[in-house]
Amino acid sequence: MPRRRFHAAFATVIVATAAVLSVPSIAHAATNLALGKSVTVSSTDGNPAPNAVDGNASTRWSSAYDDPQWIVVDLGSAQTVGSVTLRWEAAFGRAYQVQTSTDNSTWTNRFTTTAGDGGVDTATFTPAQARYVRMNGTQRATAYGYSLYEFEVYSGSAVTNVALNRPVAVSSDDGNPAANAVDGNASTRWSSAYGDPQWIVVDLGTGATIGAVTLRWEAAFGRAYRIQTSDDNTSWTDRFSTTTGDGGVDTVTLSPVSARYIRLYGTQRATQYGYSLYEFEVMGTGGGGPVDPPPAGDGPDMTGYAAVYDYRFGTAAGRFSNLAARFNPYGIAGTSVINNEWQRYQAFNGTNHRLTADRLELTAVANLGGVYNGGVSSGQITTKDTFYPRNGKRYIFKLRAKVPQNKRGAWPAFWMYARQAPNTSSEIDIVEIFDTPTQNTFDWTGYDHGEGVGSNFHSIMTNQWVWHPGFDFAADYHTYTLVWEEGRIFKWVDDYWVKGTNFTWQGSDPQVLINLAMGGSNNNNPNSASFPAVFSIDSFQVYVDCPGDAVTTSCHVPTG
Template structure:
């Protein structure tokens, strides 16, 4: 785009500094120059690198310290900022098949609400100039489907007197995780919030003004979150649970999978992948499912809403499931398919498929935050959580119930 400011098609990364975009020239080439057409979320500092094998990279250019300083000093509000056009003539021609821009530092933006001014790297065009190459770059073939029949590899029906910690890890705010999504609760390890009862797992929200300190913050609410990380991490399978959910503005129970490499700083979210089998934000008649990955995360996820047929409601028992194969994700509610996303369509339209490595199961009950607030427009007394819902939590009746969880895999 001429003004480097329009909302045109572009490549963008997640909100981390160490991110890259690469070009496959199809064959070994001699590279003389590179043009980068940046949107306003440009790299303050970056490396241009070349490779023969897409694994070992050689740095052929980096902006000077003076250029980096000037780019760093250009701080504006996102709505006012424009992009840059970098024409890089390499000090000497380089040879290789692959060329990449490896970001080292992201641009900073001024905004009265800094949380809304987080960006990765954003490029309209990445042009490589030189001689050689090929117009027929080879793409890897899709993996084949798995053989064998489904067998149960993980199951818990919560019939014990307490949570089975050989199967589940209890997640605590400030220890296993930080505060996320603008939610109001702290996750704690307490029988008040996580318990088994009558063959069910109960995740219960509690209210006590200013009573809970966690991770350097003070919280008025506590709740429960459990996962199978380090206990049962797996690749591919049918994952299902039977659940009954609390209905009310800002109650946010979820049943989901997260990539086991999420805590690796070189990966992090959303490059780890996230599979939301069921999310509910307090509406009785619908739930949602979604995939998050690089180029399709947060509000830009690949998702679908399902409405229960025949007057069904979220506070009744339902079974939620996903079938995860090397080629697709297919989501179900009560054995009714509600969303299907294939690998080839995702990669041809949205971004990289990052669902070919281990994930783990998560069950949690959040309160307020970005997703419910986007729908109910509540800002006080808590973001996404109105006083009527606070009163219900204080009254002791807000909980998510789980009858069983099962993972089946082909063997």
């Protein structure tokens, strides 16, 4: 499938507020010095300059479509300035400087980049006295101008949004998943079902100290809600409550408290719809993790999981041979050719889906006219069920298999993709073994792509998407595992945790695919010695864990 560039906001997030709830403030809370201050710009394109300092994540300033462009905030008097946060719209700056001045005439560069990537950027620098702060853009990243939702200025180092890209669970969603509320993107949102109560919980990790919470509401906001914290995700302590929420941007300042979990618990909606948040931001220190992988040899923790698929393939007693009962013969491509691959996947048959006594052999052969692009048949199986870990549900997918040995152009894969209609750009590649000039059967590949991909938080790979473990995957069977909870995926090879990635599925729920492609856009071209190529499958298993609902049928049956 086509590879797409993924974006991860690399900056910490500092929160401005348009509607501050009546709670005691503390000296430790970060103050946006630019909020509501006088601002001037080089130009506008219909979105005026004050929008960039109004604390509203849905309004923006935009410039004319050329370089250079600038925006200056007058803080009103000399202040100590130590960091600036830029919340970009899609039209962002590739090259720009953050500058300060005491007279709006002589400027000092405090931060410079030529590799801006949009999203939320924070420039932290040695604190300096300044009355004026400027973003001076010298190269646009798009054909449009420069566009900022917010231009925020702080006196010291930016306080961290410890909820950014953390694991999150919700009482329900209405098509906009939970992870949208912690992705740092002001244009995506979580929305709940249309009922009370509803909640959203963020796991901050260990050692988090919380000083403030900012709720960036969509039009469907909470009239009555509580902010609560917990150390065990079971016993909750109220830290703030209101019955007069008015939407917009609400910032709650707390006496600093240590907690692993934080929850917005909504008890009364303000509209006929549910609760909808662009962002649930938690300002504090610490948190994070998992930082280190589990000890080698332990494997993923299976406590609380129950099997929904447990198929050990083969014709011998106790093995599974009725493929058509739970699988389809192909999914994405069928008998067509995509990605410049050579094979056409076939319906279940004894050549391409060969069952021995103790395994399923997905086999590629040159029997459709010869060794050429489109002249090869091969095997693929796809689950009839689809999967998505909603509402705290977690899945584990396992495949025990042996990849083809010394077969030029072979491309075995264990992956997840949406059914043909409706489609999606999201894709989870649990394992792919390429045969290229730079990769072979010594290299595990698990490169996910599409709209949902976030940043890696753990990887022992030798580069962005290859792990070379020092042994040949084709020499024996290995177990490839995906652990999927909403907002995050973890990949294992045998009992080694290889990769952890922030990931939110976009589109219809995915099915699981197991197949043997040949050739293709990323691969060498096969030759006559490539056939037959065999991807040997010993077993395929799916486990599910539903916290608080460990035995019901509704939990354990995937969608179909």
